[in-house]
Amino acid sequence: MQDGVKEKISEVVKEDIWGNIKEFLDIGFHFGEGENAVHITIGLLLLVAFAFFTTSFVLKWIRRLATRKMDETDSLKFVSVFKFIKYVAYIIVVFSVLSFAGVNVTPFLAASAALLVGVGLALQEIFQDVIGGILIMVDKSLLVGDIIEVEGRVGRVIDIKLRTTRAITRDDKIIIVPNHKFISNSILNYTQNHKTTRESVKVGVAYGSDTELVKELLIQSVSDDSRILKRPKPFVAFEDFGDSALVFSIYFFINNSFIDPAIKSDIRFRIDALFRENNVTIPFPQRDVHIFDTKSNK
Numbered sequence: 001m002q003d004g005v006k007e008k009i010s011e012v013v014k015e016d017i018w019g020n021i022k023e024f025l026d027i028g029f030h031f032g033e034g035e036n037a038v039h040i041t042i043g044l045l046l047l048v049a050f051a052f053f054t055t056s057f058v059l060k061w062i063r064r065l066a067t068r069k070m071d072e073t074d075s076l077k078f079v080s081v082f083k084f085i086k087y088v089a090y091i092i093v094v095f096s097v098l099s100f101a102g103v104n105v106t107p108f109l110a111a112s113a114a115l116l117v118g119v120g121l122a123l124q125e126i127f128q129d130v131i132g133g134i135l136i137m138v139d140k141s142l143l144v145g146d147i148i149e150v151e152g153r154v155g156r157v158i159d160i161k162l163r164t165t166r167a168i169t170r171d172d173k174i175i176i177v178p179n180h181k182f183i184s185n186s187i188l189n190y191t192q193n194h195k196t197t198r199e200s201v202k203v204g205v206a207y208g209s210d211t212e213l214v215k216e217l218l219i220q221s222v223s224d225d226s227r228i229l230k231r232p233k234p235f236v237a238f239e240d241f242g243d244s245a246l247v248f249s250i251y252f253f254i255n256n257s258f259i260d261p262a263i264k265s266d267i268r269f270r271i272d273a274l275f276r277e278n279n280v281t282i283p284f285p286q287r288d289v290h291i292f293d294t295k296s297n298k
Contacts, residue, residue: 037147044097051097052090083162125180128162133162141187143184147258150177150190156258170258188259192256196229197257201267204245206281211238211246214280218250221270227263229253244285 037196115143136142139161146157148167155175165182167175181187190197205214215236222234234252241247250267254260275282 004241011039015186029189036071048097051093055089055093059089063186089276125178128180128184129163132181132183133160133164136165136179136182141192142187146192149190154190154258169235170261180264195255195257196253197255197262198251198253199230199259199260201259201264202239202247202250203268203271203272204247204282205275207246207281209246211277216248217274217278217280218248218271221267221274222250222252224257225263225266226260227254227256229255235255245283 059082064108071167109276142157142160142165144157144160148157150167153169153175154167157165157167159166163179165179167177169175184196203218217235219234222228228234229252232253234250237249237251239247239249250269254263272282274280
């Protein structure tokens, strides 16, 4: 009998404790009536907080697992993309918890959809930039240090962010390029495959010049420049018979195309000096003007 009484007392105490806890968790604000009623209680807030904490822990674990074998540069890029994924995950968790707790989230979803459509129309270029940034980071179509040409300006990439890419030009100016341009426009990347690029300098000589001598002088103009690679070897191409000159080009290879204007300038100085020393003439365009006296024919 005593054991039975003790069990009943224990059950009553447990029911009272659970009832007090449930009563405490139900404390909050209640808006509306019926199916559209919204109940914001302590229990709901604790549930949302727990869901946030669990989601944050899981996302952090996934991030560490995904970046454990990445180098520092790729890891930083992945973290930038992961922030965007994290915000989306938090939104999904909030709506899932509210729905699980009995809150009718349909009005919120409808309002959110309408809001997102309006925001999307207003900020569609920003969204394109973000998507472009994610694609650049994932497929590595552009890397820090690459030399690119955008709208006729050459620059070295110094920073790739989620929305924009920054590059420094040859005159130390910063180009800020929206990332959507890299997926919608054609961008010339000088160093996507490797750092070595082929450059050239074009020059015309007078008709009647010794073409073999011209070839030797052009090779000589690049042979002593330490910035020009010995392999592959420079070579001369006889490009065309121009209107006023025989057109030649000296082709050479360098591993720093960012400074190629300075290299080409020095080569032109040497070509001019060598041509003067060897009496090779660089002609200027000439035109024959014929004057007819129409009055004398009358």
